[in-house]
Amino acid sequence: MGxxxxxxxxxxxxxxxxxxxxxxxxxEVAALWAVGLAMLTVGGLxxxxxxxxxxxxxxL
Amino acid sequence: xxxxxxxxxxxxAVLPVNPxxxxxxxxxxxxxxxxxxxxxxxxxxxxSVGMFSAAAVALTAYGMPAEALSVASxxxxxxAVFVLYVILPALVFYHVIERADGFEAxxxxxxxxxxxxxxxxxxxxWVFVSFMQSISGFGTPIVVVAPLLLALGVKPVYSxxxxxxxxxxxNTFGTLGVAWLALVQVTEMQSVAVTALALAVLLWIPxxxxxxxxxxxxxxxxxxxxxxxxxxxVSLIHGGGQLAAVTVIxxxxxxxxxxxxxxxxxxxxxxxxxxxxxxxxxxKRLVMTESPTPAAxxxxxxxxxxxGVATPAEAAEPDEGLMSLSLAALxxxxxxAIAFVTAVVTPLGDALGSLQVGLRFPEISTGLGVVxxxxxxxxxxAPLSHPGTFLLVSALVAFVAYRxxxxxxxxxxxxxxxxSGFTRAVLATAIPASIAVISFLVMAKLMDHSGQVLVxxxxxxxxxxxxxxxxxxxxxxxxxxxxxxSNTASxxxxxxxxxxxxxxxxxxxxxxxxxxxxxxxxxxxxISPGNVILGTTAAGIxxxxxxxxxxxxxxVAAVGALVGLAIVLLNAAGLLGVA
Numbered sequence: 242m243g244x245x246x247x248x249x250x251x252x253x254x255x256x257x258x259x260x261x262x263x264x265x266x267x268x269e270v271a272a273l274w275a276v277g278l279a280m281l282t283v284g285g286l287x288x289x290x291x292x293x294x295x296x297x298x299x300x301l
Numbered sequence: 302x303x304x305x306x307x308x309x310x311x312x313x314a315v316l317p318v319n320p321x322x323x324x325x326x327x328x329x330x331x332x333x334x335x336x337x338x339x340x341x342x343x344x345x346x347x348x349s350v351g352m353f354s355a356a357a358v359a360l361t362a363y364g365m366p367a368e369a370l371s372v373a374s375x376x377x378x379x380x381a382v383f384v385l386y387v388i389l390p391a392l393v394f395y396h397v398i399e400r401a402d403g404f405e406a407x408x409x410x411x412x413x414x415x416x417x418x419x420x421x422x423x424x425x426x427w428v429f430v431s432f433m434q435s436i437s438g439f440g441t442p443i444v445v446v447a448p449l450l451l452a453l454g455v456k457p458v459y460s461x462x463x464x465x466x467x468x469x470x471x472n473t474f475g476t477l478g479v480a481w482l483a484l485v486q487v488t489e490m491q492s493v494a495v496t497a498l499a500l501a502v503l504l505w506i507p508x509x510x511x512x513x514x515x516x517x518x519x520x521x522x523x524x525x526x527x528x529x530x531x532x533x534x535v536s537l538i539h540g541g542g543q544l545a546a547v548t549v550i551x552x553x554x555x556x557x558x559x560x561x562x563x564x565x566x567x568x569x570x571x572x573x574x575x576x577x578x579x580x581x582x583x584x585k586r587l588v589m590t591e592s593p594t595p596a597a598x599x600x601x602x603x604x605x606x607x608x609g610v611a612t613p614a615e616a617a618e619p620d621e622g623l624m625s626l627s628l629a630a631l632x633x634x635x636x637x638a639i640a641f642v643t644a645v646v647t648p649l650g651d652a653l654g655s656l657q658v659g660l661r662f663p664e665i666s667t668g669l670g671v672v673x674x675x676x677x678x679x680x681x682x683a684p685l686s687h688p689g690t691f692l693l694v695s696a697l698v699a700f701v702a703y704r705x706x707x708x709x710x711x712x713x714x715x716x717x718x719x720x721s722g723f724t725r726a727v728l729a730t731a732i733p734a735s736i737a738v739i740s741f742l743v744m745a746k747l748m749d750h751s752g753q754v755l756v757x758x759x760x761x762x763x764x765x766x767x768x769x770x771x772x773x774x775x776x777x778x779x780x781x782x783x784x785x786x787s788n789t790a791s792x793x794x795x796x797x798x799x800x801x802x803x804x805x806x807x808x809x810x811x812x813x814x815x816x817x818x819x820x821x822x823x824x825x826x827x828i829s830p831g832n833v834i835l836g837t838t839a840a841g842i843x844x845x846x847x848x849x850x851x852x853x854x855x856x857v858a859a860v861g862a863l864v865g866l867a868i869v870l871l872n873a874a875g876l877l878g879v880a
Contacts, residue, residue, distance in 0.1 A: 245725075245728065245729055245732065248345070248732045248733055248736060249728070249732050251736055252732050252735055252736055252739075255378060255736065255739050256378070256739075258374075258375065258378060259375050259378045259379060259660065260660070262371045262372060262374070262375035263375055263660040263661060263662060265371075266368060266371065266372050266375075266662060266663050267661045267662065267663050267677075269663075271368070274368060274371045274372075275367070275371070277371060277375065278367065278370065278371040278374065281371075281374055281375075281378070281743070284736075285349045285352055285353065285740055285743075286349065288343075288345045288346045288348075288349050288733075288736055288740075289346050289349050289350070291346075292342070292343075292346050298343075299844065301729040301730075301733070
């Protein structure tokens, strides 16, 4: 997966965490908000990971 | 936000305001600045550091449970929607114009009126960007003006930094007064009229300094001396006009009035012999991509190393195949017209704003007693009345007009190389910028809902005297704008706190403190990550946010100090409602 693909995955994970956390927390379904938080965490970790792992982080 | 259960102080939870907790609260901000400015990480990389450090501090020191952490984080993601819905349309707007050579046409046609570079840099980077801010916020002015400066031949980093500096003063009463209305809403002012007056006085300072700063950045003292008459005239119209307007018309329209008159004044100024043609009175042209005079070459006085792809002024000679000025200006005129009409025709604005979407979030609390009420829905989003929609409609107008005129075919024929796909060109810039915006706003929301923001603000107030607090109040406003990328959000976040602190301290004018808060919030827009990212996105230099901040951070610090000093002096002089 290229750099743009990895960033797109990060963005998608962050965006999809939103409905999971909203519904999970208001409906008190802990598994949902926990998954949402995990997705947000993974999405947030991708950009620094790309910086240190991609051959050319600017290759968008 | 409603904080506090159990013991409360002035509506806020009693938090451990001490150097350890204040230091921990400052840690995410310090790490963010360190990675951005010192290590020169790209914004979307550095923002993650800020986000995770804010989460770590919230979890470990501020007693925030995991569920509360997830809710606060999701609110940050939701807040980002408001900004992302400007970024993507702004990129579409930009590429629709750029692929028809619209920016090249604007540069070529406008320089036919005057080829005085400094005049044009000030006209776009100070006067036009202020007009844009008067009708449309959310970073749109930066997105629009940065490519225009780039087309004039301004170096990419400066094409972002200059409008950031130039538009800051117009934030509070700009966007038809959204930030001002927020301040009125969150505080119970002793006198709305006196506060508006104090704000208008204080906002004149960043306006005047912006004009001189842009000239100084362009060519140091020679440029300042050369541009001084223009700067003084325009600032009299901008700052003086806004000050006069708040006394006779609703403050929400004061900036639009002043910025419009300022824009109209450019015509007569361009006809003045002093600015009607190029000048050789300025040896150093530090912000321009080309150096026609030996004095400007390699003198070591250039500021930041630059990146990105610029458009040198000599790159394209006037081309008869380019579109006319009126056609090139059409998307900007359409944007201004849509924003103005929807703002002043209240039934239309209300109808467009009636379609709202939002998500529900439950009440959350932390171990330190900071409670945030449930929201159903939280901060509803009205897409039809949002600037993103205005940008998309304006882009559609431009696309239809340019396509009917055959300008896309003409531009493709002139291009030396094939251009990459439209969608990929937009996404390659939009995705990293969007990640950064989300991370920044998650960080801000975590700091807010965990109580870190309150500890920072109350910590500042606890060691202050009336004079030192007056001096520091713009700094708090700027901090809010830096964290939220919004003067409005800064006023909502800190307006009440500043008012309470002023009342507790005594001996300081409430109007001046609230003025300091909002003026600081306005100035802080020059360093707000959201605005900086929008600018680097539009200028094609995503990843160079640290370089832009190296220009704007000293400006914000200096102007914030001047505004603080003005508050102390005005308070000592007994003006504007001193207690």
